[in-house]
Amino acid sequence: xxxxxxxxxxxxxxxxxxxxxxxxxxxxxxxxxxxxxxxxxxxxxxxxxxxxxxxxxxxxxxxxxxxxxxxxxxxxxxxxxxxxxxxxxxxxxxxxxxxxxxxxxxxxxxxxxxxxxxxxxxxxxxxxxxxxxxxxxxxxxxxxxxxxxxxxxxxxxxxxxxxxxxxxxxxxxxxxxxxxxxxxxxxxxxxxxxxxxxxxxxxxxxxxxxxxxxxxxxxxxxxxxxxxxxxxxxxxxxxxxxxxxxxxxxxxxxxxxxxxxxxxxxxxxxxxxxxxxxxxxxxxxxxxxxxxxxxxxxxxxxxxxxxxxxxxxxx
Amino acid sequence: xxxxxxxxxxxxxxxxxxxxxxxxxxxxxxxxxxxxxxxxxxxxxxxxxxxxxxxxxxxxxxxxxxxxxxxxxxxxxxxxxxxxxxxxxxxxxxxxxxxxxxxxxxxxxxxxxxxxxxxxxxxxxxxxxxxxxxxxxxxxxxxxxxxxxxxxxxxxxxxxxxxxxxxxxxxxxxxxxxxxxxxxxxxxxxxxxxxxxxxxxxxxxxxxxxxxxxxxxxxxxxxxxxxxxxxxxxxxxxxxxxxxxxxxxxxxxxxxxxxxxxxxxxxxxxxxxxxxxxxxxxxxxxxxxxxxxxxxxxxxxxxxxxxxxxxxxxxxxxxxxxxxxx
Numbered sequence: 167x168x169x170x171x172x173x174x175x176x177x178x179x180x181x182x183x184x185x186x187x188x189x190x191x192x193x194x195x196x197x198x199x200x201x202x203x204x205x206x207x208x209x210x211x212x213x214x215x216x217x218x219x220x221x222x223x224x225x226x227x228x229x230x231x232x233x234x235x236x237x238x239x240x241x242x243x244x245x246x247x248x249x250x251x252x253x254x255x256x257x258x259x260x261x262x263x264x265x266x267x268x269x270x271x272x273x274x275x276x277x278x279x280x281x282x283x284x285x286x287x288x289x290x291x292x293x294x295x296x297x298x299x300x301x302x303x304x305x306x307x308x309x310x311x312x313x314x315x316x317x318x319x320x321x322x323x324x325x326x327x328x329x330x331x332x333x334x335x336x337x338x339x340x341x342x343x344x345x346x347x348x349x350x351x352x353x354x355x356x357x358x359x360x361x362x363x364x365x366x367x368x369x370x371x372x373x374x375x376x377x378x379x380x381x382x383x384x385x386x387x388x389x390x391x392x393x394x395x396x397x398x399x400x401x402x403x404x405x406x407x408x409x410x411x412x413x414x415x416x417x418x419x420x421x422x423x424x425x426x427x428x429x430x431x432x433x434x435x436x437x438x439x440x441x442x443x444x445x446x447x448x449x450x451x452x453x454x455x456x457x458x459x460x461x462x463x464x465x466x467x468x469x470x471x472x473x474x475x476x477x478x479x480x481x
Numbered sequence: 482x483x484x485x486x487x488x489x490x491x492x493x494x495x496x497x498x499x500x501x502x503x504x505x506x507x508x509x510x511x512x513x514x515x516x517x518x519x520x521x522x523x524x525x526x527x528x529x530x531x532x533x534x535x536x537x538x539x540x541x542x543x544x545x546x547x548x549x550x551x552x553x554x555x556x557x558x559x560x561x562x563x564x565x566x567x568x569x570x571x572x573x574x575x576x577x578x579x580x581x582x583x584x585x586x587x588x589x590x591x592x593x594x595x596x597x598x599x600x601x602x603x604x605x606x607x608x609x610x611x612x613x614x615x616x617x618x619x620x621x622x623x624x625x626x627x628x629x630x631x632x633x634x635x636x637x638x639x640x641x642x643x644x645x646x647x648x649x650x651x652x653x654x655x656x657x658x659x660x661x662x663x664x665x666x667x668x669x670x671x672x673x674x675x676x677x678x679x680x681x682x683x684x685x686x687x688x689x690x691x692x693x694x695x696x697x698x699x700x701x702x703x704x705x706x707x708x709x710x711x712x713x714x715x716x717x718x719x720x721x722x723x724x725x726x727x728x729x730x731x732x733x734x735x736x737x738x739x740x741x742x743x744x745x746x747x748x749x750x751x752x753x754x755x756x757x758x759x760x761x762x763x764x765x766x767x768x769x770x771x772x773x774x775x776x777x778x779x780x781x782x783x784x785x786x787x788x789x790x791x792x793x794x795x796x797x798x799x800x801x802x803x804x805x806x807x
Contacts (some may be wrong), residue, residue, distance in 0.1 A: 174602020174707040178569075181599035185585070194586040264583035271547045273573035341498060475567075479508065479549040 171350075173433035175362050183289075185269075188254055190290040200294055201253040205245050208296050210235060211305040227311035233389055235306070236299050237322030238405070245326070245409060246358045252290050254284050254351045259351025267479055280471055282428025287334055290326045292327045294331030299323045302353060305464035319415045325412030332382050332408045332459050333358065335466035342470040345477075357382070365407075373443055380458055382408045386428050388451060393429035394440040408459045418452035426451060498561030499529050500525045500683040501546065506555030508541055508707075515541040517707040518555070521686050523700070525651075528678045530694035530715070531687035532796065533704035539687040540580055542704070543656050547577045558649060561676055573601060577649035580687075582641035586630030590640050592628060592685040594647050601648040608647075617645040618671060635666040642673055651679055655686035659693060672698065695792045702801050710799040718795045727759040728790040729771060732781035741778040745771070755783070 190196055215225050222422040239245045257280075260266035269279060299319050306313050337359055341350030368375050374386030385407020390400075404413045406426075417424060430443035501523035508516040516538040523529045533539050544550040545557055548564050548571070557564045562571045584593055591612050598608035618623040619639035624632070629640065636656065645653055658674055659667040667690075678684050688694050694701055695715070702712040704768055711718055731738055734755050742750045748762040761767075768785060775782055 174573075174600075177602045178600045181596050184599070185588075185596050188592065189585060189587050243609070263585070264579075264581075265547065267579045267582060268577075268597075268641075270549060271572055271575075271577045272597055273569040273602075274600050275567050275569050277567070278569075327525050420663060479544060480552060 174273070175278070176420075178272075179278055179282055182274060182279055186256075186283050186286035187290065189255070190286060193255070195251045195253070195254075196290070197471070199244075199247050203239065203248060203294075203298065204301075206244060207235075207302060207304075211302065211309060212241065215309050225309070228306075229310070229312060229314045231267075231310040232306040232313045232319065233315045233322075233416065236302050236319050237326055237416050238410060239326065242405075242409045243358070246333045246354070247329050248291065248294065250337055250351050250354055251329045253287050253334040254341060254347045254354070255336050255442050256287060257470070258345050258347045258350050261345040262347060264481070270293050270479065276475055277471070280474055284338070284467060288327065288331060291330050291334070292323070295323045295326050295330075297336045303411040307471060315416075315420055318419055321419055322412040322416045325415040328459055328463075329409050329411040332462045335463045335470075336382065339466040339470045342473045368465075369431075372429065373440070374428035375430070375443070378407060379454060383410045385455070387427035388428060388446075390424065390426055393427050393442040406455055408455065408462065411455055411459055412476055414448075414452045414455045418448045422449060485571055486744065497525060498558065499523055500527065500560055501529075501685055502556075502561075503542070503546070504556045504558075506542070506545065506552045506557060508538075508545060508550065508552050515707050516545070519704070519709050521702055521709060521712060523682050523683065526681060527677040527700050528684045528698045529686075530698035530701040531685060531704065532689070532691065532694050532701055533687075534689055534800065537689075537704045539689075539704055540656055540708035541707075543577075543654060543685075543687060547654065548572065548577065573646065573648070574650060575654060576645035576648060577654045577729040578641045578645040578656060578658060581661055582644075584629045584637065584640060584644070586628060589626050589628055590632070590636075590643070592617060594644060595667065597644050598647045599707065599735075603648065611647060611649070612643075612773060618646075618676070619643045620669065635662055635669075638662060638666070638670055639673070642670070642677075644676065650682070652683045652685065655684070657687055657689070659688070659690065667693075691792050691796055701792075703796060705800050711795070715792070716755045718792060725761045725794065727755045727761060727767065727771065728784075728786050728788055729759070729775070729782065730784040731755050731757070732783050737778040738775060738780045741774050741780075745774075 193320070218225055239248075255262075260269060270276065274282075294453065299322070303313070303316060303319060333354065337350050339355040340353040341347060344353070361381050365381065365383050365385070366377055368378060369386070374388070376386075378386045379385075384405040386405075387403050388406045389403035391403070402417075404410055404417060406414055425445055425447055427445050428443045429440045431438050431440055483568070501521060503519055504522040505515070506516055506519045519538075519542060521542070530543070531539050539590045541550060545552050546559060546564055548566070548568060551565060553800045560572050560574050562568065562574075589595065594612035594615060597607050598611060600739050603611070606738065612627070616622060619642050621636060621639055621643070624636065629637065632640065634648065637660075642655070645655065655674065659670040662670060671693055674684070674686065678697060684697075686697070698715055700713065701715050701718055703710045703718070732755065734752070738757075742752070742757050745759065745767075747765070747767055748760045751760070759771075768787075772782060772785065
């Protein structure tokens with residue numbers, strides 16, 4: 167019997183994953199938040215066609231509906247809320263409830279417990295987003311007709327999951343340091359609000375300033391249109407912060423040679439004027455966005471891991 | 482401490498390490514010294530009680546043993562392996578039930594046992610049969626599929642015992658297994674612990690209940706204010722009781738007998754009729770001396786018996802001594 171137990175690291179890891187999955191899937195707040203997100207996605211799919219229908223407007227096909235909607239949750243607050251619901255109890259909840267004691271006295275290292283919890287959070291979010299992506303794709307095909315670039319949907323889903331993991335890493339780090347779920351949730355929300363408000367103020371006064379490339383959130387908006395000019399029919403714009411990882415990656419894969427503009431704002435007298443702040447290739451934008459996201463995730467997980475490793479269980 | 486040897490390797494017998502070996506361990510929380518240079522050895526197959534009042538340092542010691550706390554100094558070994566640091570290999574060999582255990586409310590009792598069993602690397606079939614066996618053993622039959630969130634305190638203690646045994650461990654550590662239970666629950670949990678001791682496992686369990694330790698253990702360590710006051714066989718702890726009494730009944734009380742008792746320096750004497758009670762201030766066995774003295778005084782001894790010297794007396798004496806010393 168002992169022999170069969172020796173190669174148990176994978177078994178132990180799978181056990182931690184299962185333990186965490188069951189917790190994530192049975193948490194009322196995760197289920198509630200997912201239902202809210204599902205409602206928003208449904209409204210996005212069906213609200214305008216319904217309004218058109220009741221106002222007698224003929225529904226027009228939109229072959230880019232799935233491409234435009236599968237990679238960014240709107241509003242992006244939902245992305246943060248899903249991260250909170252999935253991870254606010256990940257480590258702090260174990261300390262608050264006392265369940266950390268039996269868990270850490272099983273033959274699993276703290277490293278394995280930590281990794282298992284992070285992987286479980288990632289897979290939970292990935293699973294939720296895959297479901298929403300499939301739902302959006304099928305709905306889009308039914309409502310808006312044949313869709314372009316459906317092969318990019320998986321990349322969008324991965325990007326969206328990574329974007330959520332940035333917020334998840336912030337929430338987990340706060341929870342591990344404080345051992346308190348409320349501090350994790352409210353602290354994370356504070357950071358979200360702070361970066362959003364500061365980002366909005368900076369955008370109003372400075373436009374797509376480069377500071378926003380390096381803070382978690384929506385970041386500067388990139389556009390294929392000329393700054394200050396009237397936006398033409400084919401021009402697109404998308405957020406390039408960590409929240410927009412999905413759309414940035416999809417645009418990068420779709421058109422690697424794409425060049426995008428970041429527009430600044432300056433005041434001439436009392437009148438704001440838009441001007442070209444910078445122009446970058448989509449690959450630069452994408453690589454920087456991925457880099458910033460990855461650095462946030464890794465740095466915050468390292469902080470969390472060090473905090474967990476040092477922790478002694480006194481209560 | 483008796484010598485213990487394991488199997489022969491060549492011409493040598495490999496000594497079996499103690500199941501628990503604590504050497505000179507100290508632990509403090511800020512200015513509070515919770516455990517002070519503690520030494521403790523528990524041999525294999527022992528049923529060892531860890532006795533002490535609340536706040537004595539029992540849980541702190543156990544948490545250091547299972548790796549939840551780091552000692553400030555000293556070393557702790559379980560089954561010959563160091564427990565300090567993150568050491569899953571040691572934990573693989575022990576089953577631990579925390580004081581007032583808390584388990585994830587979203588899992589059922591059976592799911593909990595299955596997941597914990599998987600952490601021990603047990604196969605699916607092994608886990609399934611062991612989990613249902615344990616659910617039955619701890620009296621949770623019919624409730625195994627219910628979520629732990631709906632369990633009463635007693636049921637949580639039961640599932641706590643079950644999870645400590647899921648891997649059929651060599652060493653079982655139970656921290657106050659019957660704390661917080663009603664009298665019936667306490668008896669039931671005590672019976673479960675007795676059942677574990679019958680399986681030949683080494684059992685180390687802490688308690689502040691003297692009767693519980695007396696009923697279950699063959700060895701005991703008494704801890705107070707982080708200091709070990711006694712560690713050894715339960716049968717020897719009675720010698721530590723300074724409140725022991727020697728009751729002597731003589732056929733007829735005479736002045737010579739009364740005077741003889743007054744000359745004894747082993748404690749104070751009370752007399753009622755023909756019965757003399759000596760409240761002893763020594764652990765020395767003075768029965769032979771008293772017998773000779775009374776015979777010399779012309780007395781006829783009808784009966785002589787020792788009183789006190791039980792665990793309770795010993796415990797109170799030890800705690801009292803320690804309190805006086807501090």
